[in-house]
Amino acid sequence: MPELAPQPVGGHFEFPDPALLEVEDLHVSFKTRAGVVRAVDGLSLTVGDREVLGIVGESGSGKSVAMYSILGLVRDADVEITGSVRFRGHELLGLSDKEMRDIRGNDIAMIFQDPMTALTPVYTVGWQIAEQVRAHEKTSRRAARDRAISLLAEVGIPDPARRVDSYPHEFSGGMRQRAVIAMALSCNPRLLIADEPTTALDVTTQAQILALMRRLQETHGSSIVIITHDMGVISELADRVVVMYAGRPVEVGLKTDVIRDPQHPYTWGLLGAVPRVDARRQRLATIPGSPVSPLDLPPGCAFAPRCACRFSACDARPPLAVYGTHRDACWLEPGDRARLRAEVAALAPAASRSQAPAPAEAASDVVTSATDRPGTPRSQESGPEPSEPESPASAMATSEESTPTEAASEELGFGGAVDVGAPGDEGASDAAPGDEGAAAPDAASPGGRGPWVPHPIPGVPVEPLPPYPGPTDAWPVEVGPAGAWPSPAPEEDDGEPRAPGEAER
């Protein structure tokens, strides 16, 4: 957890002004022959002192490009970068290359994905570390070399005095990544950006590297931005999480909040794809459709084509919520997310088509009292819809924070409650522990669990929120498979007869 508790002060940001890194409305687009590629489409985030921010998303979600453009590493001539990036209050975009060079490696360091090719093959590791040191500080060759040796020792490379004169190809993958980390930390940067540092490594080495990074972060006192597509890495290392899709942030929050109580349908999909070791029979959920092409972004919500909860409001692009520590970019009713998530999870690919896409009605009774937004036709919900034979209400209430499975998963490093319910137990639906909170609506809790009200900030006037698109006759949401948009993943049917409503995972 960050040492500095997030304080919503001064407008949008959770950290004292100025935070270590503030990215505001970053847009990165490339002009290509095929059109304009919007790799990053309005990213805003902050990184505080001594905290680890995780940026998670699929390949092509723009997470790497965003970080590259912060450091000015995008060398394409046809790139256009707009927005504001402030590091300790100083604007980074628009600095000359010379000024950026003073920052790169010195204040902000970056490590990359593939350790096998990250180091120049013709120079020794010690030489390359010393090169970085001497590029930023006036030290003698001897002193720089000694610093290299001590850095190698610190990252856990055995016999560093001898290994400092080894060539990169003489190291194994994990050792090389350690050496790269040592090099990155050689000038004591305040911020380390790690672009998928463990993706190219095997699982045990991955765990070692993550533990090393955590330890170094605490020792050196730097912040880390870790980019990954793996929620497991996030739960292991990150304090806060930004979920990106199609170059846009779709969910931001504390790690525990995002993992236990994900608000955005895309995050549901990401979390659903994490396998559980203790699940008996498990089919990993896939998000139907394929990642959107940055050439061809839909005008509204980028995730809408693949979203099971899509409705008419999604034709307008949802803004990332302004207040709160757990925010998302989705038009869906905030208090209703848990229920919707359960329903999405309950969709069995082939079987559900024959079923009436019935929302879990009984749960709505529980949730109804939680809403206080005027005008929502919640009260109409229980009317026309048929209810499921098996009431999932009891199922919903069972899952607690401290189920044994949960404790097990904590141990395995899969933090939080990554809820993939054991099939056959709860039956119909996925259990969302957040729902227990729904029974006791907390209007004022900042965790985003309750109704979505502007968080009262002392001294700051409450600005009106962007207008909610309002009820349409499509409300309540018809949960069904993604329709005529990019076709969903071919439905799998392993031939087993399925009881109606049996959970797919």
Added chain:
Amino acid sequence: MLSFVARRVLAAVLVLFAISVLVFLIFFATPGVDPAARIAGRSATPQILAQVRHEFGLDRPLPIRYALLMEHLFIKRDLTSYVNIGDKVVPQIMNAAPVTLSLVIGAAVIWLVAGIAGGVVAARFRGRLIDPIIMLAGISAISVPAYWLGEVVNLITESRLHSSVFSWVPAAGYVPMSQGVGQWALHLLFPWLTLAALYAGIYARVLRAELVTALGEDYVRTARAKGLSERRILIRHALRCSLISIVSLFGLDFGSLVGGAALLTEVVFGLPGVGQLTYTSLQDLDLPVIMGCVMYAAFFVVLANTIVDVAYAWLDPRVRRA
């Protein structure tokens, strides 16, 4: 490293042996050709023919013939030309060697500087105007027949513009260094430029391609993230890794040129080097001299190959274990 060198040397010796066999076969064993008539030259009397046959053991089996030839060439070193009667072959070659060396070394310096500079500039400013200009110049340099270029240069410097711009250009020919370095260099100036043009074009293109590849590699990205200047990255990281292929290319080219592959340039500019010797002997079908020249050339090529292999291992640490 030592075993690596030893293995390469052994392989080189084997190749040299094979080349000598090949030369032998070409000149002595081509079907339908009488070797004696060839050795003795075009205007040979029956006496000389008989003498040649006996001396070279043409009535003996092939391997013996080969051994005799090698003996004459290397051990006794008294292989004599049959066209310029009495001229020994080996001294002829040895006299011609310094001329070729002068030509090749001077040209090598020029083409290395021009080629590497061209490649680095083109890679540094890739995408801007100077890049395709340099590359087009490189392609043109490659596409020009060397002898034709030499003749055109001669035409311009000796004839057309001789009285105006190029009056200081001396007539074709070679002046040894002992007669003054200035004159030596002046006489060699245009031959140097002509020979260097072709290779500079090749090197610039190859280096540019290698540099652009290197600049897209991950380690360059890491170097940028370290905060190094573009110039340092280009020269210390990208160039250093690209030079490996340039060095091996240079070794091969230099080796073959020293052996006499620059014969066209030498002929055009009237430089009495090994190349010209080869050329005249070919025109006269002076077989002993041809064989001597070919062996001389092959030796240098193989030597260059070996040196390049060893240098490659020294430059690229990844290769050393092989």
Added chain:
Amino acid sequence: MGALAVLVLVIVICLLAPVYAGSVAHVDPFPSNLQGTTIVHGKVTPVLQSNHQGLGLGVTPIGPTWDIHHYFLGADNQGRDVFARLLYGGRTSLLIGSTSALLCCVLAALLGLMAGYFGGPIDWVLSRLFDIVWAFPIYLLAISLSVVLLTSGLQIGFIHIGAGSLLLPIIIIAIVYVPYVARPLRGLVLSLREREFIQAAIGVGASDWRILRREILPNALPSVIVFFPLMVALGMLTESALSFLSIGVQPPNASWGTIINDGLGLLYTRPTVAIAPGLMIVITAVSLNLLGDGVRDALDPKAKLRGSI
């Protein structure tokens, strides 16, 4: 691309040589034409004119008339129309260049693929062969072979190739450049052989020839295609060098190289004779090289980042 257009233009013009010689210029460019006359500026002039300078000895051919119908580029020392000879020579040069390139690529593909795929003793023998042939400086090997073969032709068993045949330069040039193409191909096949799809094919029980034909050849083909224009250019340049040395194309055939050779004696007086064929070689070779670059960029997307033209 522009290079392709230029190349096609050159090829078409040269192929039309007989048309030009027959219908446009009405000359026969091959036999000597010492007494011939032509029309310059409306006046009938002899093609070989007496020298008025110096000692008044000898004759000088007329220079370029820039008249497409009459000795466009002047005459050579035998009174022949240079431009017509240029076109005919172009046919020969292009023929030799392309045929030797084709022969070389086919041979190199065969040998390279076999060496790379079968490995073991076959690879060793072939690689040593490549080393030996390549160890000869190109021109030396070509010259040596030409010297030997051109005096009396080649006779292997029942195959007899006459000394004046164009096949000899073609074969010699092709052989000399085989290692240049075969070695990279062998390297490519070596790396392909380790790839999974080959292992899979072997596991399924495909025969060697089948694998070579269906799996390896299609993957090696783009590299061969990239080599082809470059080899045509190299072949043309080598051929012109050999012809310049009188050991390439033999009279009565003409090629750009022989025309340059013919023009050497006239270099200072009538430089056109020597310069024009050289320029043609340069233009053709440049467009071939550009074409080769373009082909390589088209076939290998990663290479596109490297090429600037």
